[in-house]
Amino acid sequence: METMPDFQPLYKQVYDVLVRRIAEGSWQPAEALPSEHALAAELKVSQGTVRKALDALVAENLVQRHQGKGTFVAEHTQEHALFRFFRLARPNSDGDRVIPESTEARCKRRVATKTEIAKLHLKKGEKVVEIKRLRLIDGDPAVSEKIVVPLKLFPELDHQTALPNTLYSLYQSVYGVNVTVAKEELMAVLSNKTDEKYMGIKSGSPLLRVDRVAIGIDGQHVEWRVSRCDTRNIIYAIDIS
Amino acid sequence: METMPDFQPLYKQVYDVLVRRIAEGSWQPAEALPSEHALAAELKVSQGTVRKALDALVAENLVQRHQGKGTFVAEHTQEHALFRFFRLARPNSDGDRVIPESTEARCKRRVATKTEIAKLHLKKGEKVVEIKRLRLIDGDPAVSEKIVVPLKLFPELDHQTALPNTLYSLYQSVYGVNVTVAKEELMAVLSNKTDEKYMGIKSGSPLLRVDRVAIGIDGQHVEWRVSRCDTRNIIYAIDIS
């Protein structure tokens, strides 16, 4: 194991190499990495050490292993890591998550408000794109979303045709922005005239207000999102473990 | 490694043994387990196998390792893992958690209702202890709690003098019950007469209702708890990462 400039554990070095290669796209999502033995031989370490590095990658959901088949770059574009950020479930569904279907969005481009400047760490006068849309569950209005993102991160986002049901995959594929972390604040509020108009809810009904700031891989504040949920149709489910 | 009735991997068997011993209280919280070598010798497996079992225990926060010192049963009695289960924060506090102080509790012992039988996986006619109490933040009512636990897990709980602010440490220290996992469902509701009476809230105000089932180390359903939060005083904060 010659040439060891750093003072990292070996498996950590192997881990770093693999992360870099995956980030560079050396292996396409859903295609297989070299076998553990092959990597061990190439990197001049033992299979156990490669294995430990891969364990970490699996824990972070960057790769998936399938016994007898191989190790694959995870495509967490779909389903997968998505449910980390969408924690809604039908009432009495024992926590099985659902993502309510979204309807046509209304987009606006404008200067950021004071609140938005604070939430997204913007400069005064910076522009944002605001997206409003409704989500349905079984055809009934369940969630109204207001999404605000910095225009500079997502140029022309407001001119995108047909926004996907979950924006985070669009952020990643079109703009190269990876949302990795989010901070949410939940509170109960009463529905107002707007809710009444768009969601068809009696005003004065209770709504669950979810205020989320999504944060990117470099710590940038990527998105501010306020969801107002009618918890008769959908609840917010959390597994603490 | 004789006598191997099951078909579990060795490290999993070791893991199970250790979990059982921790659950039985063979080692008190905050005291050290035998060393990896000692466990390996006793259980007739290699140190690496013990290590892998311990890795799993660490991942679940049941034990903590300290290089050079030893491996310790986690005491998530204090501060520590406690905030895993108490995710309340002051509004605009940037997610810094607080645990509102609890006031005098009202205890009752009675037969479980249908809902409680379902939530806690009880048998018909089984007895439960119901605890109701209010939590204050800066002297103002913030959360009302209804806690229901099986009497058989916590005999005489209703006669305990002075329940602690956080019950989970009592469950652990007095009854040897470790809460490791919880499932929560959040929804918005309107306050009712009872809320009005105890929390001094106008009826018709929005409340955040948190429905939690706490689950023990062996998967037992340990506690059902419904908290009703006045989110003007306190919000529910989540870090997704």
Next chain:
DNA sequence: CAGTGGTCTAGACCACTTA
């Protein structure tokens, strides 16, 4: 210094997949 956890190896064998 002895004792603990942390890393690493080389090689063995098992379980699963695919051809």
Next chain:
DNA sequence: AAGTGGTCTAGACCACTGA
């Protein structure tokens, strides 16, 4: 049958703690 990941070992050495 060959190739993959999954488990397991015995023993080595390193890094940290505390007497």
